[in-house]
Amino acid sequence: MSDDRELVRQRARSEEHAALFEAPDDIDAINRLYRDRGWSDGLPVVPPTVERVERMLAHTRRAPGEIVARIAPGFGAASVEHIAINAVLAGCDPEYLPVVIAAVEAAAAPEFNLQGIQATTNPAAVWIVVNGPVAGRLGVNGGINCLGQGAWANATIGRALRLILQNVGGALPGGMDRATQGQPGKYTFCCAENEEANPWEPLHVERGYRRDCSTVTVVGAEGTLNMNTHTKDPGELLRVVAETMVHPPSNEYCHGGEPWLVISPEHADILKAGGLTKAEVKRRLWEQSRMPARRMTARDLLRAQASRGKELGEIGPDTLLSISRRPEDICIVVAGGPGTHSVYVPCFGNSRAVTHEIAESD
Amino acid sequence: MEVAKRGRAALTICSTAFTTLGRAQASALGDPALPIAVVAHPFGLRSREEVREMARQCVTDIVALITGRGCDER
Numbered sequence: 001m002s003d004d005r006e007l008v009r010q011r012a013r014s015e016e017h018a019a020l021f022e023a024p025d026d027i028d029a030i031n032r033l034y035r036d037r038g039w040s041d042g043l044p045v046v047p048p049t050v051e052r053v054e055r056m057l058a059h060t061r062r063a064p065g066e067i068v069a070r071i072a073p074g075f076g077a078a079s080v081e082h083i084a085i086n087a088v089l090a091g092c093d094p095e096y097l098p099v100v101i102a103a104v105e106a107a108a109a110p111e112f113n114l115q116g117i118q119a120t121t122n123p124a125a126v127w128i129v130v131n132g133p134v135a136g137r138l139g140v141n142g143g144i145n146c147l148g149q150g151a152w153a154n155a156t157i158g159r160a161l162r163l164i165l166q167n168v169g170g171a172l173p174g175g176m177d178r179a180t181q182g183q184p185g186k187y188t189f190c191c192a193e194n195e196e197a198n199p200w201e202p203l204h205v206e207r208g209y210r211r212d213c214s215t216v217t218v219v220g221a222e223g224t225l226n227m228n229t230h231t232k233d234p235g236e237l238l239r240v241v242a243e244t245m246v247h248p249p250s251n252e253y254c255h256g257g258e259p260w261l262v263i264s265p266e267h268a269d270i271l272k273a274g275g276l277t278k279a280e281v282k283r284r285l286w287e288q289s290r291m292p293a294r295r296m297t298a299r300d301l302l303r304a305q306a307s308r309g310k311e312l313g314e315i316g317p318d319t320l321l322s323i324s325r326r327p328e329d330i331c332i333v334v335a336g337g338p339g340t341h342s343v344y345v346p347c348f349g350n351s352r353a354v355t356h357e358i359a360e361s362d
Numbered sequence: 363m364e365v366a367k368r369g370r371a372a373l374t375i376c377s378t379a380f381t382t383l384g385r386a387q388a389s390a391l392g393d394p395a396l397p398i399a400v401v402a403h404p405f406g407l408r409s410r411e412e413v414r415e416m417a418r419q420c421v422t423d424i425v426a427l428i429t430g431r432g433c434d435e436r
Contacts, residue, residue, distance in 0.1 A: 073383065074390040119383050170390060176383045299406075 016065035016079045023047065038172055040089070041162055041187055048088040056084040059097045060359075068101055069108030072115035074170025078104050082168050083160075090160035095138055096153060098360050099216060100160045103128050106218040106356035107161065113351045117220045118171040121178050122251065124348040125185035126165065127221040127260075128158055129333055131204035132214030134358050135192035142192030144337030147224060147262070158188030183223050191335055197265035198334035199272035206278065207355045214358040219260055219331070220351035222251070225344040229267075234274030237267060238281065242288035244344050245323055248295040251349030255307045256325040258352055260345035261285075264336045278332055286327035290320040363391050371428045372396075375420065377403035397427035 023030050030047045034040040046052070057064055057080065064081035071078050080101065087100045107114050107126055117124045130140045141151035149155065171177040179186070195202045204215040227244050231237050245259055252259050263271070271281055293301050294317035305315045311325055324330055331353060336342075366372035374396060376384045381400050388396040401420050405413060 073387050076390070119380075119387075121379075170386065174382070176386050178380060178383055 015077045045089040046091050048085040052088045056094045059094050071169030073119045073176045076168040078168045086163040087160040091156040098358050102216045102356045102358040103161045106354040109354040111352040112354045121180045123183040124220045125189045127219040128190040129217040130192040134214035140192040142194040142335045146191040146335050154190045158190030193333050194335045200278040215355050217355040219353045220348035222346040227342045234271050242285050245289040246291045252323050253321045254304045255349035257349035258329045260331045262335050262343035264342045267342045268334045282330045283327040289323045293319040375399045379403035399423045
């Protein structure tokens with residue numbers, strides 16, 4: 001540790017600009033430095049040399065010193081330069097920078113409740129959904145294995161945001177990040193919507209953006225739960241999805257949340273062929289996923305009463321709790337490749353997804 | 363902390379599991395000496411009487427923290 005410190009010399013530091021270090025020309029020593037200082041997520045990093053950071057910064061018109069957001073819980077200033085450095089660390093191609101900047105802006109919006117997401121004992125991760133033409137241009141995968149490994153853009157964009165949340169926001173595990181277990185999505189969690197295979201309007205259009213606009217949407221996601229069904233009947237399909245969403249120890253039933261679903265193209269086609277709009281799918285899921293409050297533990301029922309009393313009045317054991325306050329709060333993305341698998345993404349509950357336009361420099 | 367900035371006595375209460383977070387966040391927000399009253403974590407398996415005793419102790423701690431570091435000393 002002390003040897004590493006001798007290798008490093010701080011030359012400049014300000015809120016807008018990162019400190020400049022002289023590091024050894026040795027990838028192992030650099031990674032040891034990042035590891036010892038808690039500047040990585042536990043994986044090796046790409047050294048953010050001045051040249052690499054400048055190549056990254058060439059893909060935005062914004063000034064390096066511009067502060068994009070303050071990142072809870074430490075409220076560090078995420079300048080464009082800080083974002084670029086972490087994007088380099090994560091292995092991003094320089095062209096990805098505008099996506100990462102937009103994700104930071106979205107995650108810092110008050111309704112996203114980054115303070116809660118970063119500091120909670122809940123495993124909440126920030127899931128990034130990319131929409132619009134930029135997804136195709138950058139190769140953000142919304143098809144086969146879109147939530148898995150293999151796509152450079154998915155892996156590194158999600159990782160860049162995680163590093164910013166940790167290095168700028170200060171959410172180090174065991175420090176300000178209090179997650180009881182966390183989840184694998186806290187390394188990286190990013191995909192595109194499969195807009196070509198989506199029989200309905202894409203997510204960003206539903207959320208008020210033009211189809212030719214590119215956006216990121218950030219979601220406070222607890223994890224993923226696969227739903228495999230070979231049914232071709234839209235009613236049956238919705239029934240089993242709704243039954244999957246019902247689980248008593250859920251933040252969403254407790255607080256009136258915002259559950260997300262990644263519907264596979266095959267399942268989406270079944271629903272569309274059944275004459276169902278996305279709004280109707282949401283309405284039916286909302287109705288069918290209502291859960292008698294008695295299924296919660298007595299203590300959790302009291303938590304629900306405290307959290308949803310204004311919305312629902314007195315909550316008794318026979319009260320039917322909806323998973324979200326309104327049907328439209330159930331959010332749907334169509335993504336994935338061929339197959340009969342859709343995914344339930346339970347969410348943090350005290351958070352609302354935020355969509356932000358990606359300002360591309362070209 | 364906003365209250366403290368206005369010169370009023372203020373403190374935070376948190377459980378032992380969140381003391382690190384509270385202290386780090388107070389420092390990040392510019393008041394590393396913000397008083398924090400700490401109660402033992404977790405509460406879940408404690409009896410009602412044990413929780414009452416914790417509350418009584420916490421009140422004592424709060425009074426000590428406030429009177430030991432009044433707003434005039436800030």
